[in-house]
Amino acid sequence: TNNSNNTSSGQSSKVASIKDESLKAASPDSVPAKALNRKDTFIATLSTNPGGAFLPNFYKTGYDGNVSSPIFDGLVDINEKGEYTPKLAEKWEISKDGKTYTFHIRKNAKFSDGKPVTSEDVAFTLSILHDPSYAGDTDISRAHIIGGEDYKKGKAKTIKGIEIVDDQTITIKTDSVDVQALSILGGPVLSKAYYGKGYHFGNLDYLKDLYQKPMGAGPYKFDKYIPNQEVRYVANENYWNGAPKIKHFIYKIANENGLQYFQAGDVDFAGFTANADNLEQLKSVGFANIDIYTGTPISFISINNKKEYMKDAKVRQALNYGLNRQQIIDTVYQGYGEVANIPIAPVSWAYNDEGVRKFNYDPKKAKELLDEAGWKVGKNGIREKDGKKLELVYLSAKSDDGLIPIAKENYKEIGINLKPEFSDFNALVSKVDKGNYDLASFSTPMIMDPNDVVADYHSKNADKNNGYKNPALDKLIEEGQNTLDQEKRKEIYHKLYKEFADNPPIILLNYRKILNGVSSRIDGVKQDPYNGILSSLTEVDITK
């Protein structure tokens, strides 16, 4: 079965064990009657319970984000390559110095209550993010809006950098060039008329009442939330791009039971962990159109660079060489993953691993490097240096971390005693914050911009992060962040990735595959690593 895909571990980059592919349903007519009876409803799974705050910038769990996405549109969208494209804003301009942004809002952009989306609304959205009582997760300071800090501290009544030119035009001035700014400034727009009622500076509590009554300019309107069971939507007749074809949309909260629901026809779309088991199971559901593609998140092992013995790049390299990552993918994901050599997924415009050092499994080299670093094999095969044994604590938050048995064996081979330790995610983060670890298992969230991954390894974040300090890398990170030209950035990141590999702050593991099944009665579902199915939500249609 999957072993046929088990290509040798020594192969070069960008050859995924399993190719991205779309498989057509084997028997498209076998759709369960239950589903066929559903004439104007499209149902997708949501894999975990949402919190219940369906307001962009205010929700606290990613799943609330998923719930709010169909309801809210931003000024700017992101396409399947991770590039910015227009949405509510039909276009935008960035000044030569890269510090001033001017957005032109579509004339026909309307909130679902029929009121037009205006510059006022954009300004309002940005100003509540600067409110001192704002307790959401968005770090508005990253947009560097001029006067934002003063406003927050109450020194100014308005934010100086935001200028409303007219109803459809807004200019925002920032005080430094930063690639992150656009995504923040161009985020979901909140209606001032709806969300601004009763707003006083310094008090956002009134919004809490509206968390479960979201209203935006997205393709769907919020209908109903049945806690921990489903979220229901109806098509937004006022949508600027025309109302979606299917009247009703539902997120079914499926937890572990996604496949069963899909099989039974309870849902039309379901996402799964990509592995052979799930694929096989999905194939056995005759009416499933299947998509496998690589996502943007990257799994990695953080190395605690604050520890003296980890400061030597050779040790970190040895840790990379000494781990059979392909084997981990083969067993944990049954081949449905891809060894990661650079900190960006292949789907990104920034991906380029040419000439980058690849840590193909090479225990011999790992041993050599450790020898060079002064770690000599001691009693019972564990390396020692200055009386200290090379025993590394590995933190994991997954109760069944498949990496452990493999890594333990791999590392034993090169004379390292891996001591796995398990805790829940928050505890893990807290331990990492305190530096109580050697290695820790992590996975990035969805990556929009290459800067998102590497910014953490800038020396200025060393204290908060894993203590890695590398002036050469710092320079490249800053360059990448302060350049807006994509072509220039490509080059910068290529250089950066080389440096990253030579002096690795972490052990990159793999890019994850995404596996989805869509019922054959549904047409027009397009998926991409940046938006999932959301970008195509207006196009989706029921054919049967």
Next chain:
Amino acid sequence: MNSATVKHANHGQSTKRPSLWKDTWKKIRKKKLAMGSLYFLVFIFLFCFIGPFLSPYAGQSVNSAIINQPPSSLHWMGTDKFGRDVLTRLMLAGRISLTVGLASMVISIILGSALGAISGYYRGWPDTIIMRLADVLMSIPGLPLLLLMGALLSELKVEPEYRIYLVMLMLSFVGWPGLARLVRGEILTFREQAFMKATEVLGLKDRRKIFSHLLPNTVPLLIVVATLNVAGAILSESALSFLGLGVVPPAASWGNMIDSANSLIDFQQRPWLWVPPGFAIFLTVISINLLGDGLRDVLDPKMKQ
């Protein structure tokens, strides 16, 4: 001298019953269900503690070439998703589950009977403190408390292999208050018995009163509670493992073996992954429970017909 020097013991029962243990053994031997359970438990112990030495496979080593294979002549219970031999892991897991059960029982018995004895014997403020503490602990619902401790203890730097000791501690920590109350109740009853008054009249030392008189009398109760506790601890451990807070892979316990087979496909098509640990738990726990019940019949005078 009195003429009535009596020659025969009571009711002519010439059978000498020298000790609690022998006596118990004699009686329990007549109980088929309890004995059957006992034999089964002995078997399980041998299976788990001797078995792995006879197995050609190591429980931990991963072999991606043979993952998820159904039972065969090579792997009698198949292999799991890391290509590990299920039978070998079942035995290793049994060691852990049984150790957890036994050790947490021992700890909670020690803790519970010591505190219960102090509280019942001295009364007054030690009693108040211990019993209020027990009240407080008992008023916190069990599972949340376990979850909490599970999360808390993961802070301590422990390798997964040793995490079971923490689990044991946790389970005993949750278990002692009930036991302390029970022991205290027993001791309060015994305190009122004439023979305890006698120790007072005889002017015996406190130590002797507690250790020679009070505690030995709670032994039957403790034995019964202990057996039932072992069963409870095994179940709790498996539930905790299922929630990811118990024994952590790659160390295996019966609970986490079932847990790691909770995907639909495992459940539908690879019964060898979850049936053996499921039945191992079930059979072990039922045996312990039946043995405990048999012991209760034999040891608890209140249950005697």
Next chain:
Amino acid sequence: MTESLIEVNGLKKYFPIKSGVFGQKKQYVKAVDGVDFIIKPGEVFGLVGESGSGKSTVGHTILRLHEKTEGTVKFMGEDIFGVDKQRLRQIRPKMQLVFQDPYSSLNPRMRIGDAIGEALMDHGLADKGDIRDIVSETLEKCGLSHHYIDRYPHEFSGGQRQRIVIARAMALNPTFIVADEPVAALDVSIQAQIINLFKDLQEQNGLSYLFISHDLSIVEHLCTKVGIMYLGNLVEVADRTELFTHPLHPYTKALLSAVPIPDPTIKKERIILKGEIPSSVHPPSGCKFRTRCPFATDRCAQEVPALRDVGSGHQVACHYV
């Protein structure tokens, strides 16, 4: 006059009944409500009364198994309640207790040899090596074979256990024993054996007893002096012959007349008392017996009769004697 072995003066023992929200001690069971008596060396003092009259409480308080509420108890001139724990432990072996219930008075999980010997060991009264011999000897003295030394209590009958309990007390070589209804749970034939044992031990060792019983015929047989208790008070105290031939208190008379006599030919006139013994939480005013007394008058309701000597050591507490 010989010095007294036990001297009880104005002894009161109230048991609090907790009530009220905070368990304020509001009410008391007046189990012993002012009792005076003296036991001389070699004397057997019988304490008789109905259930709940406070006999056991007197016995236990004398041994300081309860703390007193009021009064004094002197054992060989030493105030039992005035000594510290250390000293009390030293005195303990000299004053022993034998219980009513032969079944619960032995620890079921201890061999009888250990039960008898442990106190010797704890008090250091004998060398370790000698203890077994002393125990065997004591067992024989109490009419039991020394072969029994390693057996457990459940292997013995009630009568044998009572012997073991007596042996346990005797092993310490006491001078005073409180026997709290030691034969009440035994059959007639066994009762006789145990009573004889008590008598033998007393005669051989010059012991003194406080012998508690509700069976007047046994008390008459064994005791030299008898006290009749009613609701926490002694109502009459006299020498055996005096009491049984010339009972003075109406309660004593009623009690004596109520004892059935195993002779169908004797048809005696009974004094049948009305009702039952009142509660010791709210005892009747004045003379506590007045509610059941056939001769009660208004005076009895108002005045508490004192226990007074009516000649030759015969004491009685009644206004009309």
Next chain:
Amino acid sequence: MATPLLEIKDLQTTFYTEHGSVKASNHVNVTVNKGEIVCLVGESGCGKSVTAMSIMKLIEAPGVIEGGQILFQDQDILTLGNKALRNLRGNDIAMIFQEPMSALNPVYTIGDQMMEPLLQHTKLSKNEAYDKCIELMEKVGLSRTKQLMKSYPHELSGGMLQRIMIAIALSCDPKLIIADEPTTALDVTIQAQILEILKEINKELQTSILFITHDLGVVAEMADRVVVMYAGKVVEEGTVLEIFKEPKHPYTKGLLHAKPVINKFQERLYTIPGQVPDLSTLGDHCFFQDRCEYRMDICGQSMPALTSESTTHCVACWLYKEAPRKKGLKI
């Protein structure tokens, strides 16, 4: 000639326990005539209660009534069906137990429990039953009856409860009352009251009473006839005078001697050596032989049968059999 009301013939009740079978009623014969008080005496464990319970067929596992007949008004109770049995219990034959406190259900009122047999066995309405209960309570010398009806058992003293038990026993005008040590748990003064009531009932209503006790004083006071049991067997039977004045069985004599008697001071009490044997390990010999002063060889070899010494007096002892009597015995 007295007419027999209850005849127990050759009753054998055995308990099958872990330690062997206990023959608690071992070929027992007892007769109770109309209007008569028969006392069953014997030491603890000699089978008195078992015999009494067998009469009502109240023996439960592991006990089995293995043989014999219990003729009540010439009908064998042991052959009765459940319904007929229920009609007999509490109705024709009533029972009083030793511990009045535990014999009453703690969670129901006195009134409730008193009315039960009336409602079960008679056609009385609730109100009539209530009135009858009040009447019965007065009869056994209780006052404040209305209040008592509403009380719970634990609110009353032992003496009062025993009166209640007697009242319950009387409620359906039984022909026979079986009183199993009804005064053992009570004080002498209360015992005197209860005995008085029972005697009165016997006189007034001609109710027969099978009175079980181990107190010879009580026997002397109550009995018309006495049956002495030892180790599950009847060893002697006779009128009260015969038993007290001319006891024949060494055991009876021993019992009479061993009991201290008030106003008859003795230096030493007579004792029967040894103790009651274990009923599960008995052989085929006189059960009293190892405690007996007059033991003969035959006593260890064979069991003496109950034989009549006079029309009313029977004894089971080899001393009174064809076996060689010891000469010059002082009895």
Next chain:
Amino acid sequence: MKEYIIRRVLISIPILIGTSFLIFYLFALLPGDYVDSNPSLTPQRAAELREFYGFNEPVIKRYFNWIAGIFHGDLGFSFQYQQPVTKVINQFIWNSFIVSIISLVITWIIALITGVYSAMKQYSIFDSFVTFFVFAAMSIPSFFIGLLLIKIFAIDMNLLPVGGMIDVGSNTTGLAHYVEIGRHMILPVFILVLLGTGSLTRYVRTSMLEVVRQDYIRTARAKGLKESKIIFKHALKNALLPCITLLAFELPALFSGAIIIEQVFNWPGIGQVQLESLNNRDYPVLMTFTMFLSFLTILGNLFADVAYAAVDPRIRLK
């Protein structure tokens, strides 16, 4: 009696305070806080949020803030749900309650009947069977049987829903709605009943056997009462006395949510919420809910004592 109740209530107060502090302190000891659960926060924002939520204050101070909040009727605001804690709990607790209460009722009915019957027929085949079944039921890990039943009834036989509480997108109302929920409840309730019946049956049986040996049962027989009356009037009431205590102890269990069963059956109950709030360090929810359960436990104890006193006249006087 009244005094007794008041005293019991007063004793409960220090226990409640002790419990609240212990829980709070244990939670405080847990490594990590709510902010840690969001890996995409920038370090700066994370620090700001910690300050904002007061996570940096000493435990004692936080405890008193929390207590003060309670006295102002403010049980806190959930981080994760961004709703008042009371609302969060209210949203889910009834889903758990309905499963628990139905299982409880069924459990008790079954346990009472089988317990009494097997006590009456002690050592019969039925009794042995019940004994064995009881221990079997006590020994099954709940998640194991849960997964097994889903496989059999929902997947292989397709008779019952896989999980959840309603059919997806269902708009049923009235009776149809309840029937729908009922169908979804069958498996979880079945398992809870299976797990609960065992020990309770055993309890009833033991208690019944004890009572049947009492003297007053013999008295009842001697009165010539019908066997049914003896069992159901005289024996059962006494046998049930200790069970009443047990019933009162069930009070917290009614609201605590069966975490494992909810997990297995995707039931939108409070148990899942509890687990999630623990994982996310959503202390306001966790604290409030745990305290609520502790409160119910203490209340249950109180009820048990009072109920016992109410039905058992012997205790009433004390």
